[in-house]
Amino acid sequence: MTRIRAYLDALEDPACPVPPGPRTIQDHVMLAVVALVVVADGEVSEDEVEVFRRLAPEFNDAQIRAFIQRVAKDGLDIRQVAKVFPSEDERDDLVELVERAVWADGLVHSGERAVLMQILRGLEE
Secondary structure (H helix, E strand, O other): OOHHHHHHHHHHOOOOOOOOOOOOHHHHHHHHHHHHHHOOOOOOOHHHHHHHHHHOOOOOHHHHHHHHHHHHHHOOOHHHHHHHOOOHHHHHHHHHHHHHHHHHHOOOOHHHHHHHHHHHHHHHO
8 A cells, every 4th residue: 555545545534544654755745736736726625725634634724725825836846746656556546636636625627627637647757
């Protein structure tokens, strides 16, 4: 089971804890990818913030929103994401996690879809 799969489990079941221990590079990149996608429509819904609460329970809402805005401002090199998630299982789990974040508010906006497609292309390279 990948570490990302453990985060997926935490999204599905609020009683399931996120992976223990200090945050890894993969954790930080995963959160950045999710942030990039959820802000792509120009808004961050309460449901999308809830995704972050489950993935990073140590952050309060202000920290979550600040992190998302920082990623939106700074961007993310998608090619680096592929390097951080070299295995197919890790990439599949990352895509599934991002898709769940995109659907958190019940809507997939065109901006979110475009960023998701960019991520998919970057992971395939």
